[in-house]
Amino acid sequence: MVGPFAWFKWEALFRDWTVFAEGLKTTIMVAVLSLALALILGIVFGVLGTSQWKLAKLVSRIYVEFIQNTPLVIQVYFLYHGLPHMDVMIPVFAVGVLGVGVYHGAYIAEVVRAGIDSIHKGQMEAALSQGFSFWGAMRHVILPQASRIVLPPLTNQAVNLIKNTSVLAMVAGGDLMYRADSWSSDNLYYGPAYVAIGLLYLLLCLPLATLTRRLEGKTGVSS
Amino acid sequence: MKKFGIILTSLLLVAGLVTGCGSTPTTSDKGTDGLPADVQAIKDRGVLKVGVKVDVPNFGYKDPKTEEITGFEIDLAKAISKEILGTEKIETTAVTAKTRGPLVDSGDVDLVIATFTVTEERKKSYNFSDAYFTDGVKLMVKKDSGIQGLKDLNGKKIGVAQSATSKKAIQEAADKIEAKVTFMEFSTYPEIKAALDSGRVDCFSVDGSILSGYLDDTTVILADSFSPQDYGIASKKGNDGLAKLVNDTIAKQKTSGELDKMIQKWGLK
Structure with a gap:
C-alpha cells in the first residue's frame, strides 16, 4: 500500500526543488507588478468615484461593476484565448499582470472610495476654499487621512491578489500552481506537491495578513 | 505565545500529512467464495466503479445530446464488470489527468481506464495492467502554418x-x-485546441488516436509518430486481487480476439 504522501514522493520533491523555485519567482514577480498596477488603477478610479463630475463617476462605476461581477478566470481566458483572434497577442506573463492587476484594481477602487467617503466633506470644502485644486486637495488633505483607514483592507486585497495569481496555472503561465500541476501530473506525486506549494503561498501571505491585523490595531478599526 | 501555538499547530498538521497516510492496513484475506477481498467487495456492492475520460472521442466520450458515455474504454470496463459480477454493471466517473490519481487513492473508483x-x-x-492499447504521439498543426515535421x-x-x-x-x-521546442501544459484537450486556434501554441501534441478526435478543416495531423505509449488500467496498490483479475481479463480478451474487435468497432486502427 503506497499512500499519496509516501516518503519517496517527498524525496522526489526535494530533488526537483528548482522547478518550484522557478514557479515561486514567477508568482512573486506577477504579484508585485500586478499589485502596483492594481494600486494605480484603484486610486485613480476610487478618487474618480467620489468626484462631483458625473461622467467620471459613471466610468468608475462601470469599471468596478463589470470587473467585480465577472469571474477572474473568464477575464484571463479572454486576454489569453480571445484577444489573439483580434490580432492582439499579449505574452502570458503580461496576461497575468494585466488580468490580476485590473481585477484587484476594481476592488481597491471600492476600498479607496469608501475611505475617501469616510472623511467629512467639510475637509474638502475647506481645502477648496483655501485655494487648493481638486487633485491638490485630494493629494495633500483627503488621501493622507483616508490612507490610515484604507490600509488594513488594502493589505487584505494584497493577500487575495497573491492567491489569485494562481489563475495563471490555467493558461500555462509558469507560476507556482502551474509548476505543481505540471510536476505532479508527470509522476503523480500530487500529495507532496500541493502541500509544499500550499505552504509557500502561506509563507507569502501570512506576513501580509499579520501586518493587516497590526494596522487594524493601530488605526482602531477593529475596536 | 499565541503565535508560537499557531506555528506549532501547523507543523503538527503537516507532520500528520507526511506520516499519517502511509499506514492504512491492507487485507488480502479470501472472501466467502474464495475471491480476494477487494474483488469480493465489488461483488457485494454489485457495481464496478470506473474512472473514464469524457472528452476523448472513441475512447471515452460523453455525447452532449444523449448524455451517454461511450467508447472503447467503456466497453472494456463492461467486459471486466461481466467477469466480476456476471453482468455489465458499471458506474462511471469522469476523470481528467489531474483527478484520476487521487480518485484511485481515495477509493472513489475501483479502476481507472482513461488513456492512462x-x-x-x-x-x-x-498497479497497472498489461497494455490494452498502444499508440504513438503525433503532432497536429494549422494547415496554413506550413509546418511539415518536427524540424520545422x-x-x-x-x-x-x-x-x-x-x-x-x-x-x-x-x-x-x-530542434529547440518549448512546452505549454493545459489541463484539458479542448483548452489545447483553443490555444492552437488562437495561435498561443504552434502545435497540439498528444497520442494520435486522441488527436484524431480534434481534427477539423483548418488543421492537419503530421505523419511523424513518436515513442509508442502503452495504455494500462490503473488500480490501487494493495488491491492486488483486482489487479490480477483485470490482467487475466485483458489476456482473455486478447486471445479470443474480442479486444481487436472492440478496437475495430471504434475505428481505432
Whole structure:
C-alpha cells in the first residue's frame, strides 16, 4: 500500500526543488507588478468615484461593476484565448499582470472610495476654499487621512491578489500552481506537491495578513 | 505565545500529512467464495466503479445530446464488470489527468481506464495492467502554418496535456535533431485546441488516436509518430486481487480476439 504522501514522493520533491523555485519567482514577480498596477488603477478610479463630475463617476462605476461581477478566470481566458483572434497577442506573463492587476484594481477602487467617503466633506470644502485644486486637495488633505483607514483592507486585497495569481496555472503561465500541476501530473506525486506549494503561498501571505491585523490595531478599526 | 501555538499547530498538521497516510492496513484475506477481498467487495456492492475520460472521442466520450458515455474504454470496463459480477454493471466517473490519481487513492473508483499511459515512475504509485492499447504521439498543426515535421517546429511552442507523456517523447525526438521546442501544459484537450486556434501554441501534441478526435478543416495531423505509449488500467496498490483479475481479463480478451474487435468497432486502427 503506497499512500499519496509516501516518503519517496517527498524525496522526489526535494530533488526537483528548482522547478518550484522557478514557479515561486514567477508568482512573486506577477504579484508585485500586478499589485502596483492594481494600486494605480484603484486610486485613480476610487478618487474618480467620489468626484462631483458625473461622467467620471459613471466610468468608475462601470469599471468596478463589470470587473467585480465577472469571474477572474473568464477575464484571463479572454486576454489569453480571445484577444489573439483580434490580432492582439499579449505574452502570458503580461496576461497575468494585466488580468490580476485590473481585477484587484476594481476592488481597491471600492476600498479607496469608501475611505475617501469616510472623511467629512467639510475637509474638502475647506481645502477648496483655501485655494487648493481638486487633485491638490485630494493629494495633500483627503488621501493622507483616508490612507490610515484604507490600509488594513488594502493589505487584505494584497493577500487575495497573491492567491489569485494562481489563475495563471490555467493558461500555462509558469507560476507556482502551474509548476505543481505540471510536476505532479508527470509522476503523480500530487500529495507532496500541493502541500509544499500550499505552504509557500502561506509563507507569502501570512506576513501580509499579520501586518493587516497590526494596522487594524493601530488605526482602531477593529475596536 | 499565541503565535508560537499557531506555528506549532501547523507543523503538527503537516507532520500528520507526511506520516499519517502511509499506514492504512491492507487485507488480502479470501472472501466467502474464495475471491480476494477487494474483488469480493465489488461483488457485494454489485457495481464496478470506473474512472473514464469524457472528452476523448472513441475512447471515452460523453455525447452532449444523449448524455451517454461511450467508447472503447467503456466497453472494456463492461467486459471486466461481466467477469466480476456476471453482468455489465458499471458506474462511471469522469476523470481528467489531474483527478484520476487521487480518485484511485481515495477509493472513489475501483479502476481507472482513461488513456492512462504506463510509466515506470507511475508503477510505483499504482498497479497497472498489461497494455490494452498502444499508440504513438503525433503532432497536429494549422494547415496554413506550413509546418511539415518536427524540424520545422524549431523555436516553436507545443501544447501538451498535463499528465501526458507526450512531452518527454517529443523532447527526446527533438533533442536528436537538435530542434529547440518549448512546452505549454493545459489541463484539458479542448483548452489545447483553443490555444492552437488562437495561435498561443504552434502545435497540439498528444497520442494520435486522441488527436484524431480534434481534427477539423483548418488543421492537419503530421505523419511523424513518436515513442509508442502503452495504455494500462490503473488500480490501487494493495488491491492486488483486482489487479490480477483485470490482467487475466485483458489476456482473455486478447486471445479470443474480442479486444481487436472492440478496437475495430471504434475505428481505432
